[in-house]
Amino acid sequence: MAHAITYTEFGGPEVLSFTEVPDPRPAAGQLAVRVEAAGVNPIEWKIRKGLRASGPIEEPRRVGADGAGIVTAVGDGVDGFRPGDAVAFFGANGAYATDVVVDASKTYPRPETVSAAEGAALGIPVGTAYQTLRSLGVGAGDTLLLHAGSGSVGQAAIQYAVLWGATVIATTSDRRADRVRSVGATPVPYGNGLADRVREAAPQGVTVILDAAGTDEAIEASLELLHDRPRIATVVRGRDAAGWGIRAFSGGNPTPLTPQQLAWRAEAMPVSLALMAAGAFSVELGPSFALTDAAEAHRAVEAGADGKVTLTP
Numbered sequence: 576m577a578h579a580i581t582y583t584e585f586g587g588p589e590v591l592s593f594t595e596v597p598d599p600r601p602a603a604g605q606l607a608v609r610v611e612a613a614g615v616n617p618i619e620w621k622i623r624k625g626l627r628a629s630g631p632i633e634e635p636r637r638v639g640a641d642g643a644g645i646v647t648a649v650g651d652g653v654d655g656f657r658p659g660d661a662v663a664f665f666g667a668n669g670a671y672a673t674d675v676v677v678d679a680s681k682t683y684p685r686p687e688t689v690s691a692a693e694g695a696a697l698g699i700p701v702g703t704a705y706q707t708l709r710s711l712g713v714g715a716g717d718t719l720l721l722h723a724g725s726g727s728v729g730q731a732a733i734q735y736a737v738l739w740g741a742t743v744i745a746t747t748s749d750r751r752a753d754r755v756r757s758v759g760a761t762p763v764p765y766g767n768g769l770a771d772r773v774r775e776a777a778p779q780g781v782t783v784i785l786d787a788a789g790t791d792e793a794i795e796a797s798l799e800l801l802h803d804r805p806r807i808a809t810v811v812r813g814r815d816a817a818g819w820g821i822r823a824f825s826g827g828n829p830t831p832l833t834p835q836q837l838a839w840r841a842e843a844m845p846v847s848l849a850l851m852a853a854g855a856f857s858v859e860l861g862p863s864f865a866l867t868d869a870a871e872a873h874r875a876v877e878a879g880a881d882g883k884v885t886l887t888p
């Protein structure tokens with residue numbers, strides 16, 4: 576039988592359990608995938624810990640949405656895939672597993688030059704960055720201020736914005752400044768006087784702001800630097816956004832996603848995979864853990880590990 580990470584109560588990483596589960600059988604429109612790598616996202620530990628509303632746990636709850644692997648079975652009505660294909664996917668129910676069933680509509684061929692870990696690192700981060708920047712209309716002539724430039728969402732957003740012709744200023748720690756610079760942004764350190772340092776880095780002013788940090792400092796600097804509130808968005812402070820007149824795309828009480836925004840989230844996967852294959856987009860891989868060490872992976876993400884944390888069955 577297959578195995579997956581599950582939990583039956585909210586709590587710390589210790590509630591995660593390596594559990595035997597039935598072998599996946601794809602229904603119509605689905606694929607069964609032997610998982611080679613699963614991406615670990617911050618939202619997953621926040622839900623596990625009960626910090627994000629997710630409803631009561633009525634049966635063992637599986638974990639993880641993003642991953643990559645090899646197709647093992649194809650459901651009825653699915654074209655374009657066959658057993659043995661290398662794929663990357665998002666939106667799965669329980670990607671922390673040896674095997675998983677995924678909707679074919681959320682699964683994409685993985686180029687030979689893209690590793691399983693790189694494919695698993697996409698999903699939620701690229702979907703969030705791509706959909707948010709498209710919603711804000713970021714493009715040529717814009718100067719984007721991005722808070723938390725060294726995170727997975729931040730690095731993806733920097734690269735998309737630069738590809739679309741924008742100039743990017745990204746807040747970061749001194750320790751992570753080189754990584755932010757390497758993906759195309761001008762790094763600006765956190766701390767007192769942030770707004771003044773942004774003005775120095777962008778004397779022409781900023782025209783659009785994305786907050787992926789969620790700190791009071793980031794929000795206060797954003798409101799000071801840009802009065803065009805609809806062009807400020809947060810992916811962390813959703814509960815507070817309406818009071819500031821800014822937009823929110825996740826982080827609790829987000830602005831409801833339109834069909835177009837949902838389409839952009841899905842579009843991010845094939846776009847990113849194609850860019851990676853062409854050498855025009857990268858992800859920073861962090862620590863990799865065995866599937867049986869999922870609790871340690873969650874501890875690493877919660878502690879702010881550099882790069883994308885992944886699990887390997």
